[in-house]
Amino acid sequence: MSDTPCRTAYITTPIYYVNDIAHIGHAYTTVIADALAIYSRMVGHDTFFLTGTDEHGQKIEQAAQARGKSTQEYADEISGRFRALWDAFDITYDKFIRTTDEEHKAGVQVAFQKMVDKGDIYKDVYKGNYCISCEAFFTETQLVDGEFCPECGKPTQIVEEESYFFRLSDYQDKLLAWYRDNPECILPKSKRNEVIRFVESGLEDLSVTRTSFDWGVKLPEQMNDPKHVMYVWLDALMNYLTALGYGTDESLMKYWPARVHLIGKDILRFHAIYWPAFLMSLDMPLPKHIAAHGWWTRNAEKMSKSIGNVVNPKEVADAYGLENFRYFMLREVPFGGDGDFSQRALIDRINSDLGNDLGNLLNRLIGMSGKYFEGRIESDKVRTFYPEEMQQAEASLAKLEPLLFEMQIHRYLEELWRPLAIANKAIDQYQPWNLMKEGKTEEAMALNGLIANLLARVAIMLHPIMPKTTDTIAAALGFTIDQTSYEAIIKEGELLNPFTIEKTPPLFPRIEEPLLQEAPAAEPQPTQQEKTEKATKKEETTEGVALISIDQFFETELKIGTIVTAEEVPKSKKLLLLQVDLGEAAPRQIVAGIKEWYSPDDLLGTQACVVANLKPAKLMGLRSEGMLLAARDEGGLSLLRPESPKIPGTKVS
Numbered sequence: 001m002s003d004t005p006c007r008t009a010y011i012t013t014p015i016y017y018v019n020d021i022a023h024i025g026h027a028y029t030t031v032i033a034d035a036l037a038i039y040s041r042m043v044g045h046d047t048f049f050l051t052g053t054d055e056h057g058q059k060i061e062q063a064a065q066a067r068g069k070s071t072q073e074y075a076d077e078i079s080g081r082f083r084a085l086w087d088a089f090d091i092t093y094d095k096f097i098r099t100t101d102e103e104h105k106a107g108v109q110v111a112f113q114k115m116v117d118k119g120d121i122y123k124d125v126y127k128g129n130y131c132i133s134c135e136a137f138f139t140e141t142q143l144v145d146g147e148f149c150p151e152c153g154k155p156t157q158i159v160e161e162e163s164y165f166f167r168l169s170d171y172q173d174k175l176l177a178w179y180r181d182n183p184e185c186i187l188p189k190s191k192r193n194e195v196i197r198f199v200e201s202g203l204e205d206l207s208v209t210r211t212s213f214d215w216g217v218k219l220p221e222q223m224n225d226p227k228h229v230m231y232v233w234l235d236a237l238m239n240y241l242t243a244l245g246y247g248t249d250e251s252l253m254k255y256w257p258a259r260v261h262l263i264g265k266d267i268l269r270f271h272a273i274y275w276p277a278f279l280m281s282l283d284m285p286l287p288k289h290i291a292a293h294g295w296w297t298r299n300a301e302k303m304s305k306s307i308g309n310v311v312n313p314k315e316v317a318d319a320y321g322l323e324n325f326r327y328f329m330l331r332e333v334p335f336g337g338d339g340d341f342s343q344r345a346l347i348d349r350i351n352s353d354l355g356n357d358l359g360n361l362l363n364r365l366i367g368m369s370g371k372y373f374e375g376r377i378e379s380d381k382v383r384t385f386y387p388e389e390m391q392q393a394e395a396s397l398a399k400l401e402p403l404l405f406e407m408q409i410h411r412y413l414e415e416l417w418r419p420l421a422i423a424n425k426a427i428d429q430y431q432p433w434n435l436m437k438e439g440k441t442e443e444a445m446a447l448n449g450l451i452a453n454l455l456a457r458v459a460i461m462l463h464p465i466m467p468k469t470t471d472t473i474a475a476a477l478g479f480t481i482d483q484t485s486y487e488a489i490i491k492e493g494e495l496l497n498p499f500t501i502e503k504t505p506p507l508f509p510r511i512e513e514p515l516l517q518e519a520p521a522a523e524p525q526p527t528q529q530e531k532t533e534k535a536t537k538k539e540e541t542t543e544g545v546a547l548i549s550i551d552q553f554f555e556t557e558l559k560i561g562t563i564v565t566a567e568e569v570p571k572s573k574k575l576l577l578l579q580v581d582l583g584e585a586a587p588r589q590i591v592a593g594i595k596e597w598y599s600p601d602d603l604l605g606t607q608a609c610v611v612a613n614l615k616p617a618k619l620m621g622l623r624s625e626g627m628l629l630a631a632r633d634e635g636g637l638s639l640l641r642p643e644s645p646k647i648p649g650t651k652v653s
């Protein structure tokens with residue numbers, strides 16, 4: 001390995017925000033981390049694999065409000081969904097951390113106090129261009145026409161807010177020295193250069209507390225400043241330490257420093273600049289690698305909920321097989337580069353790499369050994385008759401190990417396929433059926449032995465990426481994949497003991513046509529699913545859709561409303577401001593994102609179906625007290641309306 005061998009391996013994913021549904025990007029990071037963790041355990045490292053959810057901050061608070069839930073209740077549900085997804089994906093995490101865990105919050109406070117004591121945190125005033133509607137600061141360059149909010153288009157104001165600052169500027173030189181002295185601290189290496197350029201251009205101190213919202217970790221009690229909560233990124237990054245008990249029960253701290261933090265490239269700055277600076281401030285050792293992968297796109301477009309092109313990992317795994325999908329994600333894209341998801345590419349990988357190269361080889365072996373030797377396979381003459389093949393294959397295998405922790409995972413898999421090519425070629429070249437005809441029984445037996453031993457080697461090294469599939473292959477070949485077989489077969493080059501091969505059904509049935517409709521839909525919108533999951537507690541499901549009871553359905557109060565006024569929301573491309581009569585004392589104000597499809601005149605005096613018991617939310621600073629039901633497909637959006645006029649306030653059931 002390129003690194004000095006270490007006995008512990010602490011591997012982390014980012015902790016995922018609970019304001020969104022899981023998509024292929026989340027699955028990608030998690031699967032890479034899982035493969036590294038399985039590998040580390042297999043080679044005998046004391047491994048700790050961490051994942052979890054990032055639950056504080058204004059975004060989460062707002063997402064909860066929009067769904068009429070308490071923030072904690074909402075965070076519990078979405079966090080639970082992430083965890084359920086990773087469980088369904090057989091992810092072998094050792095801990096699932098939540099930033100709302102009490103131990104985490106306590107640990108972050110300990111760290112904060114240490115930074116204060118060290119003199120790295122000071123109180124000052126944060127001055128900037130503030131958008132009241134979005135409750136966010138923006139830099140001069142982010143503003144539209146030097147004045148307007150880039151998010152909502154409203155005029156911003158210069159606002160001063162009291163804040164604590166972290167002396168990031170003091171760490172500029174130390175960070176540069178770290179990057180320089182540790183060429184592999186940021187992977188791929190090209191990303192390290194980007195970070196170096198950024199840091200060289202100068203670092204400003206970082207505002208690490210907020211007073212504009214509440215949903216966050218409070219400052220340590222002894223600071224006696226209750227109106228501040230910690231900046232979400234400080235809170236979130238600290239999870240890597242608090243998961244090991246930092247500041248509370250430190251029994252797992254032996255795993256620190258992390259072997260690798262896996263992240264996406266969009267959050268590199270936080271991990272490669274803020275995080276090591278915080279750690280330096282805490283006098284903690286720095287992680288070995290921060291590895292940033294690229295983005296998954298769909299037909300070269302960014303995935304987004306509004307375009308409706310988000311790839312739902314569960315749906316893909318259910319249709320194509322979880323491990324096939326794992327293999328595809330890791331093989332298809334060079335780590336660090338962007339990758340486009342297409343079912344065609346996935347099908348090609350399954351049919352070609354997995355079906356033709358790997359699956360068929362096992363089938364051929366089962367067929368040949370069954371036909372000539374009643375399934376018996378012996379290895380003692382393999383190196384006598386096929387020394388070159390064994391040598392070439394072993395040379396390929398020897399190249400593998402550094403590739404994995406250098407994050408050259410696609411190259412690892414590419415290299416791993418060489419022994420398969422050697423095996424397939426050997427069958428074509430030596431033709432066992434001719435060997436048998438010519439009475440060269442020993443050579444034919446040794447050829448089967450060669451194939452079996454190459455397959456065994458590939459199965460072991462493929463195990464981290466396809467654990468169950470490779471267990472099946474190993475079982476057919478009469479052994480179990482574990483540290484002992486890894487050491488004997490891969491490290492010591494031992495050959496398999498004589499065994500009788502087990503017949504195995506084809507591992508990778510051929511796929512002709514895409515199995516999913518072209519745009520696998522994202523998971524159902526949280527509101528619907530949240531309700532479902534909450535009450536059914538994984539009750540009945542049909543074809544993967546959770547069923548809800550009639551009572552749950554009636555939790556949503558649907559009513560017919562008459563739109564009595566409608567106007568455009570200034571500077572908004574999407575929003576209309578409506579007053580809707582629901583038969584109550586006064587009309588409800590509803591802000592609806594339907595401007596692309598309806599003009600105010602189209603709506604005046606018409607009726608629509610309204611969700612009447614939503615918690616009020618603010619959209620562009622305007623209070624919205626309900627939601628119109630609508631259906632949207634490629635042809636556009638249509639409001640759901642009664643077939644004939646109904647009295648305003650009539651219940652819909």
Ligand code: MSP
Pocket residue numbers: 013014015016017024025026028029054236237238239262263264265266267294295296297303
């Ligand atoms: N909560 C922060 C991370 C804090 S870690 C201390 C966060 N969460 S996130 O849920 O928004 O994103 C998590 C990860 O998903 C990031 O690594 C991000 O790069 C990754 N991805 C989000 N969209 C992606 C794609 N379309 N493709 C690949 N990965 C992407 O950021």
